[in-house]
Every structure is written in C-alpha cells, then in structure tokens.
Amino acid sequence: MKRLLVLGGGRQAAEGLKDLQQKGFHLVVCDMDENAPGFAFAEDKIIASVYHLEVCLPAVLAYHAEKPISGVMCLACDVPHIVAAIAEKLDLPGNSLETAHRAVDKLAMKDKFVADGVPVPEYRQVESTSELRSLRSEWQGLVVKPVDSRGSKGVSVLDQNGDADWAFENARQNSPSGRVMAERYLEGPQVSTESVVIKGKAITPALSDRSYEFLDKYHPFIVENGGTMPSALPEAITEKIETLVSHAAISLGVENGIVKGDIVVHENEPYVIELAARLSGGYFCTHQIPFSTGIHLVEAAARTALGEDLDPSEWNNEPKCPVSTRWCMVDEGTLLSFEEPEKIRAMKNVLAFETWVSPGSYIDRPQNAAASIAMVQATGASYSEAVKNAENALLEFNPIIQKQ
Structure with missing residues (x-):
C-alpha cells in the first residue's frame, strides 16, 4: 500500500481530499485542528501544526515508523518548505530544500529569477522608511510586502499620499524574519x-x-x-x-x-x-x-x-466552459443575517457556494481575500454571463451588517 501524506485538512482542502479518496488514494492527513473537515476522507490522521516543522516532523516520523509513508504533498496551505523537509527526511520524491526555500522567500525567489532572465517587477529589500520614501519618489507607485509571509498578509500599496511609516511597519510585523521588500507597481x-x-x-x-x-x-x-x-x-x-x-x-x-x-x-x-x-x-x-x-x-x-x-x-485540455469565482466582501461590523446557503446552491448556473461565518460574527475591515465571508462559483454561456451569475448569487446571499 502506498500511503500519501497530505499536509492540510481545512475546509478549502476537503473537496480535493474527497476526490483523491474516490480515486483510490490511501490518505494520511495532517492538521492541527482535531475537527478538520478533511479528516473525513483520510484513512489515518496526524494531529499537528503543518506550519511548524518542529511540531509536524516528529509527529510524521512517529507515524512513519509504524506505517510507512510513500509520498507527501500539501493542499490549500502554503508549506512547500515543510513538505520538502519531510520528503528529504523520509527519502521521498519532491522539491529540493533549496527550491522550497526560494518558494517561500520572495527575495531569494526574485534574485534567482533575475539571474535566470525571468521578467519580474523591479524590487528591492528595504531596511527603513527613508529607503521606502526614496523608492516611492523613484517608482511613483509601489507595493510594500513582507519577504516571507503568506495570504497577502502585510501587503499594501504605497502611493504619493500614503503613509510610508505605517506601510513599512505593517509589512515588518507580518514577516517572521522581520524583513520588508518593495516592488514597483505595474x-x-x-x-x-x-x-x-x-x-x-x-x-x-x-x-x-x-x-x-x-x-x-x-x-x-x-x-x-x-x-x-x-x-x-x-x-x-x-x-x-x-x-x-x-x-x-x-x-x-x-x-x-x-x-x-x-x-x-x-x-x-x-x-x-x-x-x-x-x-x-x-x-x-x-x-x-x-x-x-x-x-x-x-x-x-x-x-x-x-x-x-x-x-x-x-x-493539457482546452477549457470546457467559463467559470467565475466571487468572494463576498462586507464592511466592518456584526453580521446579523444572510440568505440560506442551500437557496444559493440551488440557483441556476451556480456550481458551488460556501460560507464559513454565522450570524453574530464580527467581521473586520477587509485587508486581503482572507477577509471574505463566502465564496460562489458560477458558469454561463459566456465569460461575462458567468461573472454576472456569480455576482447575482452573492446579491441573493444578501448579508446584513450592523456597523459599529
């Protein structure tokens, strides 16, 4: 039996795990949440944080000692460096540690791209707000981001009217290594x-x-x-x-x-x-x-x-039909109510709908896609019709927010 270790069993991974299970893969899912929905499609589970190698690796090694693992991957979580470390330790197929490091360190990634002639926006590591202001004068518009964060956390646009001190600190606080970089906004x-x-x-x-x-x-x-x-x-x-x-x-x-x-x-x-x-x-x-x-x-x-x-x-097949995804973003406040999800899923041309909030939840002002409260995917006879159908589904969802 070939056991496949999958790091990540959250809600965004569940459908992929279900599909793998139906295709006959023997899944071992690792997630720190004992109630992770992806565990429903696993033959075995490992309770450990996939974002912390010092926690994840010992748990995986203990499992592997009893039931050998034949491969490792991640799904709906940004941990290719953890995957590579496990693969190297267990002598499994996968990316090298060097490749995985570049994949999670934006400066190392772009330095390699530039060395190999891969076009990227101009970029630079910045050590201070004065450097950031200088770059803003040179580039006019720029994006400030942590070197090693994920999910757009700590990322902001800095234009001529923006607060360079805030942008620098916002990025620095969201970087595990405390490093900040800037890119020319294209x-x-x-x-x-x-x-x-x-x-x-x-x-x-x-x-x-x-x-x-x-x-x-x-x-x-x-x-x-x-x-x-x-x-x-x-x-x-x-x-x-x-x-x-x-x-x-x-x-x-x-x-x-x-x-x-x-x-x-x-x-x-x-x-x-x-x-x-x-x-x-x-x-x-x-x-x-x-x-x-x-x-x-x-x-x-x-x-x-x-x-x-x-x-x-x-x-390498050609696309079969237009599909549009739309995330539901709402203003900051308390979520009072919304339409029943089953009603949205039953709408014509809606392919999928998920929400992960409940009435009474407090919603922060969106700073990235993680602030969304629902997702819909819809199709249509054309690109524009698919977009319209997805947007109409969110209108029907109709979340009511009580502003503070």
Whole structure:
C-alpha cells in the first residue's frame, strides 16, 4: 500500500481530499485542528501544526515508523518548505530544500529569477522608511510586502499620499524574519495560473483573470474578490504567460510537481509577481479548474508526490466552459443575517457556494481575500454571463451588517 501524506485538512482542502479518496488514494492527513473537515476522507490522521516543522516532523516520523509513508504533498496551505523537509527526511520524491526555500522567500525567489532572465517587477529589500520614501519618489507607485509571509498578509500599496511609516511597519510585523521588500507597481491585468511540471516543462491548463474591483474601496490594501477562467486575454498574451511560467518553474528548480503563478501583464508583456511551488487555495485547484477544464491538478500533485511518471497529454485540455469565482466582501461590523446557503446552491448556473461565518460574527475591515465571508462559483454561456451569475448569487446571499 502506498500511503500519501497530505499536509492540510481545512475546509478549502476537503473537496480535493474527497476526490483523491474516490480515486483510490490511501490518505494520511495532517492538521492541527482535531475537527478538520478533511479528516473525513483520510484513512489515518496526524494531529499537528503543518506550519511548524518542529511540531509536524516528529509527529510524521512517529507515524512513519509504524506505517510507512510513500509520498507527501500539501493542499490549500502554503508549506512547500515543510513538505520538502519531510520528503528529504523520509527519502521521498519532491522539491529540493533549496527550491522550497526560494518558494517561500520572495527575495531569494526574485534574485534567482533575475539571474535566470525571468521578467519580474523591479524590487528591492528595504531596511527603513527613508529607503521606502526614496523608492516611492523613484517608482511613483509601489507595493510594500513582507519577504516571507503568506495570504497577502502585510501587503499594501504605497502611493504619493500614503503613509510610508505605517506601510513599512505593517509589512515588518507580518514577516517572521522581520524583513520588508518593495516592488514597483505595474499597471495591467493580473492572472492566476496553475501548472503541472513534468520533467522540467510546465503545462498550464488554468489561467484565470483576477478581479480587483475593490482596490479603491479598501485602499491601501490589495483585496482580490475573485477570478474568471478561461482568461479573456488575447491568445498571443496567454501563450507568452505559459512560456513565462515554464521558464520561471525551471528557474525555481521545480522538475516535477505543481507551480501556482501570480502574473501581471504590463504593456502587453507578462511579469512574474510570485510563483508558488504548491497547489493553490481559494477553491481554485479543487473547484474552479475542474469545473472549467475537467482537469484535476490535485490528482497530478498526488501522483507526482508518489513518484509516478505523468503523461503530458493528460493535463493539457482546452477549457470546457467559463467559470467565475466571487468572494463576498462586507464592511466592518456584526453580521446579523444572510440568505440560506442551500437557496444559493440551488440557483441556476451556480456550481458551488460556501460560507464559513454565522450570524453574530464580527467581521473586520477587509485587508486581503482572507477577509471574505463566502465564496460562489458560477458558469454561463459566456465569460461575462458567468461573472454576472456569480455576482447575482452573492446579491441573493444578501448579508446584513450592523456597523459599529
């Protein structure tokens, strides 16, 4: 029996784990939450924090001593460095520790990209607010971020009217190593990609146009509220993006596995904002990509983690239908009520709907996508119709907030 260890059993991982279980994988799920929903699809579970190697590794080693593990991956959690450390310790397939380090250290990642000729926005580590002000004068607009955080925590836009002291401290406090970096803000559409890398070549079946319609409302925070695929960008641009992702994956050091890209297209040229050596969260790999393309990259990740050779032709299908994801963002306050989720799921063209809050919950002002209170995915006869159907579903959800 080949046991596959999956780090992460939260709500965003559950559907992917269910799919793997149905495909016959023997799953061992690790999560610190004893009630993690993903445990329902595991043959065994390990109770440990996947974000702390000093906690996770001993628990995994103790399990492995009794029941050998054949592969390890993560799902809906940003821990490729933990995966790599476990894989090295147990002599399992996976990325090198060096590759995993680059994947979670934005400066190391971009230094390697620049060395290998991968286009990225101009960037620099900043040690003080005076450096930040100097860069603002040089670049006009910039993005300030922690070097080694996740989920857009600590990220903000700094324009000519912004507070450099606050932006620097916000990023520093959200960096485990206390390091801050700045990037030149490039105007242009942004795209989420997800690819399977097979023998050094990235195959990218998923390109989703990211939605940032609330940038002004939640400024200086960068709050994404969804995405739609297939991308509406011209084919010439999407082909450039696919070539860029493959180049970046090679630079990062991913020989076999999954890479998730954040790409900006500036003046018709794509640039890598970040490239993660893992599956995405946000119901992208578990829901949106399969709905639109029929391709299950979670399965690709699982098979790669177990050392199986993949056939490139299995992962390069054309999108079957438009699918739009929208996150429900609300103003700060107490959530009083909302429409029953089953009513939303029953709406025509709605493919999935999830909410993780309850009446009486206090909702903070959104600072990133993690502040959302619900997610809907919908389809339609066209790209614009899929977007409209998703937005209409959130209108029907109708959360009522009592402002403070």
